[in-house]
Amino acid sequence: MILCVGEILVDMIGCERDGAFCYERKAGGAPFNVACAVKKFGGSSAFVGSVGDDTIGDFLKKFAASRKLDGLYISTEKEYNTTLAFVDIDACGERSFCFYRKSTADYRLPEIGDALFEKANIIHVGSLMISEEIGRNYADELMERAKRKGKTVSFDVNYRTDIFRDTKSAIALYKRYIERADIVKLSEDEFEIFGREYVNVLKDKLVCITLGSRGSKWKFRGREGRAETISVKPADTTGAGDAFYAGLLKKLDGVDKSDYTDEFLNGALRYANICGALNTQGLGAIDSLPDAAAVDKYFKETNE
Numbered sequence: 279m280i281l282c283v284g285e286i287l288v289d290m291i292g293c294e295r296d297g298a299f300c301y302e303r304k305a306g307g308a309p310f311n312v313a314c315a316v317k318k319f320g321g322s323s324a325f326v327g328s329v330g331d332d333t334i335g336d337f338l339k340k341f342a343a344s345r346k347l348d349g350l351y352i353s354t355e356k357e358y359n360t361t362l363a364f365v366d367i368d369a370c371g372e373r374s375f376c377f378y379r380k381s382t383a384d385y386r387l388p389e390i391g392d393a394l395f396e397k398a399n400i401i402h403v404g405s406l407m408i409s410e411e412i413g414r415n416y417a418d419e420l421m422e423r424a425k426r427k428g429k430t431v432s433f434d435v436n437y438r439t440d441i442f443r444d445t446k447s448a449i450a451l452y453k454r455y456i457e458r459a460d461i462v463k464l465s466e467d468e469f470e471i472f473g474r475e476y477v478n479v480l481k482d483k484l485v486c487i488t489l490g491s492r493g494s495k496w497k498f499r500g501r502e503g504r505a506e507t508i509s510v511k512p513a514d515t516t517g518a519g520d521a522f523y524a525g526l527l528k529k530l531d532g533v534d535k536s537d538y539t540d541e542f543l544n545g546a547l548r549y550a551n552i553c554g555a556l557n558t559q560g561l562g563a564i565d566s567l568p569d570a571a572a573v574d575k576y577f578k579e580t581n582e
Contacts, residue, residue: 279322279348279397280432280527283420284309284404285384286327286342286352287361288334289516291561303334304516304562305341306363307384308436309404311517311563314345315524319553320570321531323524324349324398326390330360330383345564349397353388360384365516377441385413390420395427399532400461402432408455409441421458430530433459434523435468445471459483461530463523466490484538486526486547488519488554494547503544507551508576510558517563518554525553525573552576 289306292299305314307327316323324347329335331354338360339352362378385407395401401424407413424431433455442448449472456462456472461484469477469487477485478497485497495504512518529546552573560566 279324280313280316280400280402280531281324281326281349281390281394281398282309282313282316282402282404283326283387283390285361285406286310286325286329286338287363287384288338289563290362290364291514291516292364292366301364302561303337304565305338306517306563307361307404308406308434308520309402310342311520312402312434312524312527313347314564315517315521315553315557315567316528317345317347318567318569319525319528319573321524321528322348324394326351326388326394328353328355328383328386328388330354330358331356332359334360334362335383349394351388351390351394353386355383355386358383358386377438379441385410385416387413387416395423398429400430400432400527400530402434402527403455403459405434405436405452405455406438406441408451414451417455421455425458430461431459432461432463432523432527434463434519435465435472436463436519437465437468437471456480456483460535461527462486463488463519463526465519484530484535484543486523486550488522493551494522496543496547498538498543501540503540503547505544505547505551506580507548508555508580510555512558514561514566515558516561517566518558520563521557521567522550522554525550548580549573549577552580 285307290301313325361382361384493507556568
């Protein structure tokens with residue numbers, strides 16, 4: 279099972295309609311997206327997060343319950359509001375974010391019980407929490423606990439410039455968590471920001487780099503490989519990276535590092551590429567997730 283921990287929020291997706299600019303409410307938050315996607319792809323997942331004591335929080339809790347995850351614990355922080363992310367989408371489906379996140383609930387995370395923790399093979403940690411001291415302390419303790427218990431730790435860089443405005447300080451902070459993880463995902467832009475030389479020396483970690491329409495690549499113990507993706511016309515790329523990562527983590531769940539052969543990793547990334555590509559066909563990170571049958575169909579076709 280993959281236990282995803284971190285932000286759950288609402289993506290307010292903007293569009294122009296009848297001469298007015300409107301926002302549509304969609305459930306989101308990178309680790310929550312991953313948990314929902316793993317389940318939709320036929321894997322086993324759980325989620326731990328926090329919302330505020332408001333109508334947005336109520337919406338998210340009801341939505342999360344409808345996903346039928348294998349474990350779910352969302353605390354309600356009575357003194358804080360639920361986090362919002364305003365998303366604008368351009369003509370190519372690419373998005374830009376603006377977060378409403380001053381003294382909100384997403385990084386005030388609850389303690390994880392032993393029963394839920396023990397079920398997990400992979401502990402997937404969201405990055406938004408590390409922008410705040412209370413979230414960093416939580417992430418530190420969570421990763422240390424995971425290491426003590428022999429769990430595989432996953433970390434998605436998911437760097438947001440409107441939250442981490444000082445790039446130099448952010449890089450130093452992120453490296454603290456990258457170096458504690460066993461599996462790390464970066465976008466191509468993040469690969470450049472954090473530095474090719476730095477990423478290339480992370481030899482005992484599985485590092486996966488998404489390349490958009492050009493697929494993705496992996497690096498592990500001095501080896502590397504690349505996987506192509508399928509051709510699609512995106513409507514909205516929100517959550518595409520999360521769908522990719524969910525597909526990858528599903529393939530890695532329960533697999534020992536000794537089994538990370540070139541063939542296995544190339545196949546896992548090809549599967550993940552399909553998950554990410556298909557998720558761009560509609561609005562929102564979760565509502566447009568393909569099911570396991572759709573992903574398997576394309577995956578089979580790419581193997582023929």
